[in-house]
Amino acid sequence: MDCVLKKTMSSNNSMAPAKIRGPGRPPKKTVSCTWCNEGKQPLKYVLPTTSGKKEFCSETCLAEFRKAYMKGACLNCDNVIRANSSGNKDYCSTYCMNKHQKKSEVNSKIASVAPTTAGHFIESSFDTFQYETYQAFNWDEYLKQTNSSPAPLDCFKQAVNPPQNDFKVGMKLEALDPRNVTSTCIATVISVLGPRLRLRLDGSDNKNDFWRLVDSSEIHPIGHCEKSGGMLQPPLGFRMNASSWPMFLLKTLNGAEMAPSKIFQSEPSGPRTNLFQVGQKLEAVDKKNPQLICCATVGAIKQDQIHVTFDGWRGAFDYWCRYDSRDIFPVGWSAKSGHPLQPPGQKNSTGSNRFKIRTFSLPSTTTPASATTNNTVSTTIDVQSPEADTSAPPPPPIVVHLRKSCMGGPLIDSSLLPLIIEDTSPVDLAKKLVVELLGASNKPDVVLARLGSLQGEEMVVTHEGTSYTIKLPGLQKASDLEGVFTALVTSLGCCSQLFALEHIKRECVMCDNRPPPTKRKTPAEQEAATSTTPTDTPLSDSPVSSLNKTPPQEWGIEEVIQFIESADPCLGVHADLFRKHEIDGKALLLLTPDTMMRYMGLKLGPALKICNLVQRIKGRRHSM
CATH class of the missing domain: 1.10.150.50 (Transcription Factor, Ets-1)
Structure with missing residues (x-):
């Protein structure tokens, strides 16, 4: 009894100097940069990971962390495995290794009792960013747990039964340019996910891909625009000269697989007024990662607008949209349509979180998820970067200068070429150069045939959605590009001064004997x-x-x-x-x-x- 009394008194004495706080929120825990542990700088950069999110004070810290994270992360706490950490490549410390092994033993016992039960997630090393298997999300259990109710079906502008998707990768169709909705453009189906299509406007790059439902009113079969009295337009940011658009359009559609009109579906009718109520649950597209559909809540209502808040995420991905938006769905839509559903994030979670796919405030991009669905157990989402890791400070780019005033020969219109092409890799730079030459050629098939007959290493280039194999001299360093220039000049019959690794201001002596261009009264x-x-x-x-x-x-x-x-x-x-x-x-x-x-x-x-x-x-x- 005396011992207990002394212990209690000593604990009271130790608490006496502390400042007594009134009712209210506890003091905020000081937050420091995940990489450098600096706590004085504002943390402006966020990287969501399995443990919720990581915050950084600068792009450098973010890049260094991401570079290390790609090499490997601790399977227990999801922290970076530093060089001075434990010798095990899967854990950051012996403590995490022991803790994870205990957890694995428990999971193995559970699996032995119920071998048909799917695990919550599959642990794996982070060789790619990111492989993960998700169990089908149980909405009924989640609604009971959160004491919430789903938004009724009549709130949404969605079909009662999700539409069937008969589109195939590579099909051509007409679509409104999402960045300039007054223009109708040619688009190609890049991937298919449930009833959704990932589209890329022909003549644009892969940074502006967008997603549409198969019953969207913004996509139509080829020929719809002309029948309606309109005209197909180049996409915003068209990579070639605008005057080359008609010829580009003909080449694009020549021999292409057109999406048949029978697989297009009518857009469903929606409610006339906003029927949503605050607190109702729904599924919504993440606008920052549009390949994802996530668990969400109606956070607020303002006339025809609703505020979509993603469960488990502190507002970083929330947005306002109209009540009849095609990017919001009733509870259970993903499971019914075979589309993967991202479960809620876990605020302040130290354990593993299945919500791994998000990327926020990052300099590089990832391709949208390609998913294979299983009707009974799980859905596998594979997110990979198609290019090399660009998170670390990249080496200085190699620049090829093109002299547009030089003769392009019988196959190349040099005026359609850009002034410079740059890349950090000699091989990728050579591929870019070939693609630009194909785009500026009036006979790209002849150019491809000549480049395919050269001596050297095989390379695959993509032109207007089709891949071709060509041969160019070996490329190990930037100076090897001179050999590529010589091969291109010889095979295509263009001026030898058309390409150069250094910008030359003086006039081309090889082209001085050309007759001066006649004056034209064209626009x-x-x-x-x-x-x-x-x-x-x-x-x-x-x-x-x-x-x-x-x-x-x-x-x-x-x-x-x-x-x-x-x-x-x-x-x-x-x-x-x-x-x-x-x-x-x-x-x-x-x-x-x-x-x-x-x-x-x-x-x-x-x-x-x-x-x-x-x-x-x-x-x-x-x-x-």
Whole structure:
């Protein structure tokens, strides 16, 4: 009794100096950077992982952590396995190894009792980011656990029974450009997941893929736009010159597999008013990772808008949408349609969390998940990066300079080539160069045949959705590209000065004997597609010829307006817009169609014309 009393008194004495707090929230635990443990800097970078999330003070710390995380993470606590950690490659410490082994023993006993029961998750090393098997999510159990109710079916603009998906990878269709919904473009089915399609606009890159349901009103069979009196448009950010779009369209559709009209389905009717209530559960697409459908809750309602909050995540992925959005689904839709469902995240969890796929505030991207579904047990989601890890500071890129004023020969229109191509890998750079040559060729099949007959290493390049095998001299380092240039020049008959690893300002002596181009009275857009030579062009005959003596980056606002008006009088109506946004010479050289349409309010046609003028003066500037 005395011992107990003394112990109690001593504990009371030790607590006496502590400051007595009133009712309220406990003090926040100081949070430090996951990588460098610095606690004074604000943690602006977040990486969701199996344990919830990791926070970092800088991009460098995030990159270093992610690089180490890709090599291996502790199977018990999901922390990085550092070089000075335990010798075991699967655990960060002996403590974690022992704890995980005990957990595995318990799981093995459970498995021996009920061998048909699927485990919650399968542990594996992190050779790729990320393989994971999920058990079918039990909504009934979760609703009871959270004491919540699902949103009724009549709240959603979704079919009662999920539509059947008969699309195949590689099929062509028409789709609205999600970044410019007034344009109808050609799209290719990149992957299929349940009743959803991952689409890529032809002429765009893989960074702008998007997802649509098979019963979406924004996709149609080829020919629908023309029947409706419309015209197919190049996607926003079209990688080639706008004037080459008609020919590109013909090449794209020639021999392609068109999606048959019978597999397109009508969009279901939706509710006339917002019937949602705060607190109701639903399934929703994660806008930051649109391949994912996750457990969510209606967090707030404002007229026709609902606030979608993802369960277990502190608002990092929440968003507002209309009540009739096609990105929200009733509870159980994923299980019924065969689409994977991401279970709720676990706030402040130290254990393993099945929600591993998210990427947030990262410099690199991952491909959307390709999933195979099992009707009885589980769904496997495979998320891999198609490219090398770019999280660490990359080596300086290798740059190939293209002299657009040089002759491209009988197969290449050199005016359609970019000014530079760059990549950190000599092999990837050579592939990019070949792809650009194919895009600028009037006979790409002949180019492919000639490159396929060369001596060297086999490489696979993709042109307009189809893969081809070519041969080029071996590439180990940047200087080996000179051999590639020689092979291309010899086989394609173009000027030997068309490619170079260094920018050369002087005129090409190989092309000096060409007859000067005849003056043309075509629109500025056509001129930009057919000529970039600084001599004897219509610009020199205009009142703005005095600007030729001044570098474009030194132009003022009025000089920029004068240049645009003289090049195309129709563009003069946008002069006030250039004054409003203070577009001087430096700003002019940075303009892109996307920038002009999104921030300046220009339509696609004028934006493309101005972009062609910009490319034209860039070519003139580099050829000086």
